[in-house]
Amino acid sequence: MSKRHAEIAGAGFAGLTAACALAQRGWTVRVHERADRLRTTGAGIYIYENGLRVLEAVGAYAEAVKGAPFAHTREVRDGRDRLIAVHRWTGSRVFSIVRQNVINALAAAAARSGVEIVMGSAAVGATPEGELILADGRRQKADLVVGADGSNSRLRDSLGLLAKRKFLVDGCTRLLMEKTAAERAGSDGGATTVEYWSGTRRVLYTPCSETEIYIALTMLDSDEAAKAVPVRREEWQRAFPHLQKLIDRIGEQGRYDRFDLIRLKRWSAGRVAMIGDAAHALPPNIGQGGGCAMMNALSLAVYLYRESDVATALATWERAERPLTEHAQRISYLLGLPTTWPPALRAFTLALAGRSKWLTAQRTRTALHRPTGT
Numbered sequence: 001m002s003k004r005h006a007e008i009a010g011a012g013f014a015g016l017t018a019a020c021a022l023a024q025r026g027w028t029v030r031v032h033e034r035a036d037r038l039r040t041t042g043a044g045i046y047i048y049e050n051g052l053r054v055l056e057a058v059g060a061y062a063e064a065v066k067g068a069p070f071a072h073t074r075e076v077r078d079g080r081d082r083l084i085a086v087h088r089w090t091g092s093r094v095f096s097i098v099r100q101n102v103i104n105a106l107a108a109a110a111a112r113s114g115v116e117i118v119m120g121s122a123a124v125g126a127t128p129e130g131e132l133i134l135a136d137g138r139r140q141k142a143d144l145v146v147g148a149d150g151s152n153s154r155l156r157d158s159l160g161l162l163a164k165r166k167f168l169v170d171g172c173t174r175l176l177m178e179k180t181a182a183e184r185a186g187s188d189g190g191a192t193t194v195e196y197w198s199g200t201r202r203v204l205y206t207p208c209s210e211t212e213i214y215i216a217l218t219m220l221d222s223d224e225a226a227k228a229v230p231v232r233r234e235e236w237q238r239a240f241p242h243l244q245k246l247i248d249r250i251g252e253q254g255r256y257d258r259f260d261l262i263r264l265k266r267w268s269a270g271r272v273a274m275i276g277d278a279a280h281a282l283p284p285n286i287g288q289g290g291g292c293a294m295m296n297a298l299s300l301a302v303y304l305y306r307e308s309d310v311a312t313a314l315a316t317w318e319r320a321e322r323p324l325t326e327h328a329q330r331i332s333y334l335l336g337l338p339t340t341w342p343p344a345l346r347a348f349t350l351a352l353a354g355r356s357k358w359l360t361a362q363r364t365r366t367a368l369h370r371p372t373g374t
């Protein structure tokens with residue numbers, strides 16, 4: 001039997017994971033990335049046990065986590081630097097990692113598996129019969145087309161698959177900064193991350209390599225002064241006087257993204273499967289957008305390996321995998337609601353959430369899930 005062939009749009013977490021997993025199961029795979037090189041936006045990322053298992057399964061784990069700290073403790077502090085809650089991650093792994101390192105590790109695993117990656121190749125649509133349509137007008141025929149082209153997916157929209165896209169009230173500017181000598185010499189190796197609140201603004205401080213700190217500044221989308229890039233340091237220092245020195249170190253770089261929630265009518269149309277943010281973007285409150293993207297990319301290849309009829313495999317895959325992703329979306333959305341609450345009520349709720357066994361179980365369910373194919 002001749003090898004089955006897949007065309008994938010998008011070389012992010014989802015597209016590269018699918019490429020590795022399909023190629024490792026006997027497919028020929030070509031990935032089209034519209035950018036002229038493999039680069040990722042968003043500075044740092046938390047990858048929990050579920051995502052780490054997927055990285056192991058596709059052979060990208062060791063390179064992805066090299067030098068990354070094991071981020072097992074998160075402190076939550078109020079506007080006066082008082083500790084509100086401490087979340088400890090015990091019994092399973094979570095790393096905070098420079099995003100580019102994960103993309104590079106996945107791309108290297110894909111290359112080892114024989115995947116072709118075409119840079120500067122933008123996709124504009126797909127047909128249920130299995131054609132990927134490129135911006136230059138070419139049509140690439142395949143047994144499977146994968147839409148992994150992120151939350152503004154052209155493939156998804158060309159197939160009319162979008163059921164709902166909800167832009168949330170908040171967004172975030174992310175950047176990396178160099179560690180100071182004191183941070184490099186820090187005693188806990190970067191295991192503690194801190195989330196500082198002030199009104200509706202938040203600063204998340206995360207060591208993410210031996211030399212870098214990942215900073216995420218979260219604010220309401222309507223807060224023009226706070227979401228400006230380059231970051232207006234004096235604005236943030238007014239909200240966080242105790243973080244003056246840290247904020248002084250923010251340079252000119254940074255990228256703002258508004259949070260959104262995406263839901264599809266179906267995850268596939270004929271021979272086209274949608275994965276990652278294109279199919280199910282979620283706000284980052286439980287750090288699972290990338291985790292779900294990688295889990296669903298790997299499980300897609302597993303279901304197609306078990307069942308040779310593509311339409312049947314895609315339907316079974318969606319039935320089995322979608323409920324957990326929707327759970328992650330629900331929890332992540334709910335955990336974002338306190339952003340607009342009065343500070344006292346928010347502090348009370350966050351403290352309660354930190355202590356509630358039931359809420360903790362809901363929050364960590366996706367991270368602790370053993371992904372299909374691992």
Ligand SMILES: Cc1cc2nc3c(=O)[nH]c(=O)nc-3n(C[C@H](O)[C@H](O)[C@H](O)COP(=O)(O)OP(=O)(O)OC[C@H]3O[C@@H](n4cnc5c(N)ncnc54)[C@H](O)[C@@H]3O)c2cc1C
Pocket residue numbers: 009010011012013014015032033034035042044045046047121122123124148149150151153154172174216257258259275276277278281282283284286287288289290291292293
């Ligand atoms: C503030 C913030 C913090 C986050 N923190 C975390 C976290 O800690 N942990 C976590 O797991 N997740 C986190 N996420 C979510 C995570 O970033 C996403 O879920 C993840 O990047 C989705 O991967 P993807 O491959 O689906 O999409 P993307 O990362 O968007 O990749 C899509 C790729 O497709 C390419 N592309 C786009 N259009 C086309 C086209 N037409 N043709 C060809 N190529 C195209 C793009 O250039 C890109 O390379 C966070 C998100 C935000 C906004």
